[in-house]
Amino acid sequence: MIENTDNQDNQKEGRIVQVNIEEQMKTAYIDYSMSVIVGRALPDARDGFKPVHRRVLFGMNELGNTHNKPYKKSARVVGDVMGKYHPHGDASVYDTMVRMAQPWSLRYLLIDGQGNFGSIDGDMPAAMRYTEVRLQKIAEAMLDDLDKETVDFTLNFDDTLEEPVVLPTRIPNLLANGASGIAVGMATNIMPHNLSELVDGLHAMIDNKDITIDELIKHVKAPDFPTGGIIYGFEGVKQGFETGRGRVVVRGKINSETTKAGKEKLIIYELPYQINKAVLHQKIAQLVNDKVIEGISDVRDESDRDGMRLVIDLKREAIPNVIINQLYKYSELQTSYGINNVVLVKGRPRVMNLKELLAEFVEFRHEVVTRRTQYELREAEKKAHILAGYLIALDHLDEVIALIRNSSTPEIAREGLMTSFGLSEIQAKAILELRLQRLTGMERDKIREEYEDIMKLIGRLKEILGDEGLRMQIIKDELAEVKKKFGDERRTEIQYLAAEMRIEDIIAEEDVVITISHLGYIKRTSAYDYRQQKRGGRGAIGGKTRDTDYIEHLFVASTHHTMLFFTEKGRCYWLKVYEIPEGEKQSKGRAIQNLITIPSDDKIRAIIDIKDLGDKDFINNHYIVLCTRNGIIKKTLLEEFSRPRQNGVNAITVNEGDQLLEAKLTNGNSEIMMAIRSGRAIRFPEKTVRDTGRGAIGVRGIEVDNEKDEVVGMICVDKEDKTRTVLVVSEKGFGKRTDIEEYRITNRGGKGVKTISVTEKTGPLIAILDVTETNDLMITCKSGITIRMAIADIREAGRATQGVRLIRMDDSDEIAAVARLDEQEEEVELLAEGEATENEGEGTGDDSGDAPAAETPETDTEA
Incomplete structure (x- = not known):
């Protein structure tokens, strides 16, 4: 208990009132906390300002410190604000001014500073006696119409001046610049946003009062920070928009x-x-x-x-x-921020979501427009009243002049005018103060025109006050003007996480050609950039490479799919197709090490395209079949590759001196064919290879005779599919198709049978593919030349033949990669500009004038 001796009456009577100290402290602390909450730490939902910011801008405006006037010393502004409106330390006022002038602190600067205002390295600003300030144009837009009774005013701390309770801002400043503050028992942290997006969102809200948060997010996409950066993941942002509390992760x-x-x-x-x-x-x-x-x-x-x-x-x-x-x-370099939208609404703190914050601003703007229109109507009616008196006086000009001349005092003249002509006191006083030049003929006409104009304005203002739709249209028009004057492009990028991204809403689904060079450069290009040519054509440039580089892998996939990359050391990595940088057909691409963490001594050997790794039925009923250069084969359930890891996983244990060569996706009911460089191939059922874990070595698939020989490829064909044929290609550009039934089924691990007649003219076997007549074939040479042709143009031949010439090459050139395109495209794309000149006289052999006819196929010869 404590003694309360504050009461004078009690002291006079000698009485002491005992008070509970706990209750006294509680009451005093609640008063203090509410003072901090309302008068210091939390922004108002309407103009987005705390009292100190509002007072600084209002004080500068009262000083006439606008954007088109000379700068004033910061010390003068601080002294004026502190002496008139903000009875706190000068540091609090100056720190506020400094922050409003720092481009890395505020998304839209409110103060134009001259001098040293600090740096992003944390350097302190110069003392206020050295720096100078004036208002920015956007700050003046927040003070527009302040003199039109649009907002309430209140007495300052010593009751000698008035200051606005809130600024009649046209800018949605609360969300545009954000706010942060720590009160007693609560805090606020509101992120800055893009002004153009906010205006679009406000327009959408005015047009549809029942708009949802999801619909608003289409306009107000995410916070937009003055320092740019990347918002990493959208889920926390969306939660903040929906509830007023969330978390945003930002990366440099x-x-x-x-x-x-x-x-x-x-x-x-x-x-x-x-x-x-x-x-x-x-x-x-x-x-x-x-x-x-x-x-x-x-x-x-x-x-x-x-x-x-x-x-x-x-x-x-x-x-x-x-x-x-x-x-x-x-x-x-990666930092998270807590979204906590605590604002003052009618003097009380509230947590508000995006829609509520925008709705509060629209309601406030509606109030400002209404009060401004009412003020303008009052002023117009006052003006019209005086002009009406002028018109009466002009209609009786001689009588008015005679009455004024015969009056001994102004009071008598005023009374005479009011009595004789039925004028009000205001009208009579205005007539007495009328300058003689207004009585000329021209000026009298101007008065009549002015009266007619003011009556039209009064009619318009009354129409606005009587129609809420018109008032809302005015708000929209003023916001559109704000966007035009002060809106800018978004600075902060949004990077969606794979788990939360609706890829189909963001990226168009299309087939793309993925190319990987020998030195590890990757890119994706639209499949339509490669025109189809006739068999035997010369081809077109498929990619610019270094002298020692060439296109090694060429693959076709949809932008919505996931790519599995298998390296020669037996590792598997994941990458979304849309994450592969897009490039022109002739560009080099980007180093694959910048996209996935492949060691410098490893390289991509096989690629598999998976539509959806989240499809449980699919991944539990399909397998990855792997083969190595030394003839080892291995089968693993796709489900074991369905959980992407940043650093990849081990797909197969590769023995020393061996390399992973190929990886195929199967349904468990396929027939496997493996081919080796010397021209032999083997065919055996997939079921003879039992499935094992990712870390297993595998079993022998085909016998490789000597150190110079090696496996060049593997295909997996569904045994129920009778439409597919086996296509083999040699190093010198020869190839052929053969019915799969010509290859008898043998035991796994055997020597196989002849698949192509290897001669010095053909060169050794370098590729084996399973194809149908609806496919296209794409061949890439080490020189960078690429040709695309229809599989139907390559006729079938027996196993032991050398085939026909598929592409003409220089003697020093060799085929680097062969790929199958799953759908035939129309011949609609022309070569890139300048390419026709480079390859003049070589091409399709049609009537378009591109080139003469293709070379006549060579005659098949038996081995």
């Missing part, structure tokens, strides 16, 4: 560059919001010193006035993609 942006010496380096050029660049620089250096991240040789800051540039030099053996992931994991 990194580019990789290669120096002339061939060394890789990473460039960080955008940071997550509110991350200190200098601290991040020190953190990365510390991670390198502590050997948490290995593979970095140097970190330096090359930022200048042209932009941010934090450079990380990599060691030669380092894999860029691995280093990037480690930076995201261990440093502030």
Whole structure:
């Protein structure tokens, strides 16, 4: 208990009132906490400002410190705001001004600062006596119509001046610039957003009051930070939009560059919001010193006035993609922010979702437009009243002049006018103050025109006040003007996670050609970029490569599918087709190590296209069949490859001196054929290969006689499918189709039978494919030349023949890759510009004038 001696009456009477200390503290603390919540820490839902921000902008406006006037010293503005409206320390006012002038702190700057206002490295701003400020245009748009009684005013702290309770902003500032603050028992953290997107969302809300959050998200896509970056994952953002509370993960942006010496380096050029660049620089250096991240040789800051540039030099053996992931994991290059939309609504704190926040702004703007229109109507009616008095006086000009001349005092004249002509006191006073020049003929006409115009305006204003639809249209028009003046492009990218992305809504489904070069460069190109040619044609450039590089793998898949990449060391990696960078047909592509974490001494050997790894029935009834160059074969259930891992998994244990060659997807009911370089092939049922785990070695599939011989390919054909034939291609461009039944079924592990007659003219066997007449064939040479032809143009021949010429090549050239296209395309694509000149006289042999007819096929010869 404590003694309360504050009451003077009690003191006079000598009485002491005992009060419970717990209740006294509780009451006092609640009063204090509400003062902090309402008067300091939380923004208003209407204009998005805390009192200090509002007072700074209002004080600068009262000083006439607008964008088209000279700068004023920050100290003068701070003193004015502090002395008139904000009775707190000068540091709180100046810190607020500084933040509103920093381009890395605010999405849309409200103050135009001149001088040192700090840096993203955490440098302090100069003292207020050195810096100068003035309002930005967008801040003035938040103060428009303040003089038209659009908002309520309240007395300042000493009751000598008035300040606005809220600013009549046309900008949805709460969501555009965001807000953060810690009150007593609660906090707020509202993310900044893109103004153009907010205007689109407000338009949609005005047009449809019952709009859903999902429909609003089509317009207001996600937060948009002043420092850019990448929003990594959308689920937390969506939760924040729906409930007012969520979590957004933001990553910095990194580019990789290669120096002339061939060394890789990473460039960080955008940071997550509110991350200190200098601290991040020190953190990365510390991670390198502590050997948490290995593979970095140097970190330096090359930022200048042209932009941010934090450079990380990599060691030669380092894999860029691995280093990037480690930076995201261990440093502030990836940061999460909690969305907590706590705002003041009619003086009370509330958690609000996206729709409620936008609705609150629309309601506020409707109130502002209504009050502004009412004010303009009152002023117009006052003006019309005076003009009506002028018109009466002009109609009786001689009598009015005589009455005024004969009056001894202005009061007598005013009374005379009111009595004689039925004028009001206001009209009579205005007539007495009328300048003589207004009585000329021209001026009298102007008064009549002005009266007619003001009556039209009054009619329009009354129409607006009587029609809510018109008021809403005014709000939309003003918002459209805001978007035109101040709207800009989104700075922060949105990167959806695979689990939450509705790919069909974002990426068009189309067939693409995926090419991988010998040195490991990958790209995807639309299948239509490759025109079909006749057998024996010369082909077209399929990709620009280095002198020592050539296209080694060529594959066709849908953009919605998942690719399984198998390397020669027996590892499996996953990649969505849409994640493969798109390139022109003649471009080199991107190093595959930047996309998946393949060691530098390993390379892609086989690719499998899977439509949906989440389809349980499919993955439990299909198998991956693998074969090696030394003739080993292995079968594993697809389900074991259905859980992608960043660093890949072991698909097969490869013996020393051997390499994984091929991987095929089967349904368990196929027949397997393997072919070797010397021209032999073997056919046996898939069921003779039992399925094993991913780490197994496998069993012998075909016997390889000597060290120079090796397996060149494997096909898996459904034994019920009678439409498929076996296509073999030799190194010098010869090939043929043969009925699969010409290859007798033998035991697994045998020598097989002849599949092509290998001569010096044909060169050794290099590919075996299973095809139908509806397929196309695509052949790529080491020189980069690519040809596409219809399988139907290649006639069937016996096992022991050498086949026909499929492509004409230079003597020094060889075939690098052969691929089957599952659907024949129309001949609608022409060669890229300049390509026809490069390959003039070589091509389709049709009547289009591209080239003369293709070479006549050579006669089949028996072995």
